[in-house]
Amino acid sequence: MFYKVSGLSVYGGTINAKGHGYWSCRKGGNSCPQGARSIQFMWCNNVLLKGLTSLHSQRVHVGIGYSSNVRVENVKITAPSGSPNTDGIHVQNSRGVTILGSIIKTGDDCISIGPGSMNMWIEQIGCGPGHGISIGSLGSSYNEAGVANITVTNSVFTKTQNGVRVKSWARPSGGYARNLMFSNLIMRNVGYPILIDQNYCPNNNCPRQNSGVKVSQVTFKNVKGSSSTQQAIKLDCSYTNPCTGIRLQDIKLTHNDRLRRPAVSYCRNARGRRGGTVIPRSCF
Secondary structure, eight states: OOOOEEEEEOOEEEEOOHHHHHHHHHTTOOOOOOOOOSEEEESOOOEEESSOOOEEEOOOEEESSSSSSEEEOEEEEEOOTTTTTSEEEEEEEEHHHHHEEEEEEEESSEEOOOOTTTEEEEEEEESSSSSEEEEEOOOOHHHSOOOEEEEEEEEEESSOSSSEEEEEEESSOEEEEEEEEEEEEEEEEEEEEEEEEEEEEEOOOTTOOOOOOOEEEEEEEEEEEESSSSSEEEEEOOOSSSSSEHHHHHEEEOOOTOOOOEEEEESSSEEEEEEEESSSOOOO
C-alpha cells in the first residue's frame, strides 16, 4: 500500500496475487482471512499508474481512497468470472481520478465508484467478464458522502452482468448521486446494459425500507448493442426519493434471444425525458 505519498509514478510490472486458494475458502463458507488488495493508494496526491498487469487478486486489484489527481492508464486486470469480490478498480472518497485505455476481466465490478467520489473521467475501457461499471453500492450508512460529476465514455462491455449501473441500498441515507454521464458505449450480450437499482438488498436485511440516496441528473447517450435479458433498460428507483433528471438519448439495444422477444424498458419511480431514437421504447 502507498500511504500519504505525493508525486508518485508507477510504471509497468506484473502482480500475480494467486488468489485461487482464497476464493475457494470464500466459496466454501469457511472462516477466511480478510484478503488483500493487490495495490492500493490511500491519502495520495498526483499519482500515475501506467502499464501495470494485475492477475488473480484475492479481492480488489487496484484500490484508490482519500486521494486526488490519480491517473490510471493502460492497465490489464484479470481474474476468473467466478472469483468473488475481485473488483478491478475501486475508488472511494477521492477527487480527480482518471482511468484510461484499460482492459478489465474480473469476477465483480470492472470499476466500482464508492461514496465521496467526485470529478472522475473513465474512457476506453474494455470490460468483461464482470459486473460492469458501477456507481455504488451507496447508502449503506446514513451519514455518507455523495457522488458527483462522473463520466464514463467510449467503452465496450462484453458478456457482463450489467453495463453501467447505479445501485443503492434500500435503507435510509443522506447520500446522493448526481451529474452522471454515460456516453458512446457498446454492449455485447450484457445482462442489464442500463441499470439504476435503488432496491439493492442482499441477504434481505433491509425489508420494507426505501433508499434515501437521491439520484439526479443522469444521462445515458449513444448506448448501442445487445442485452442478454429482456429488460435492456431498467430504472428501479426509490419510492420515497424518485430519480429525477434522467435522460435517455440515442439508445439502440436489442434482446439477444432465440425466441426473438423484443427488448423492453422498465421504470419505477423514475422521472426524465428522452431524445432522439430510443430502442427499446422508453418509459418517459
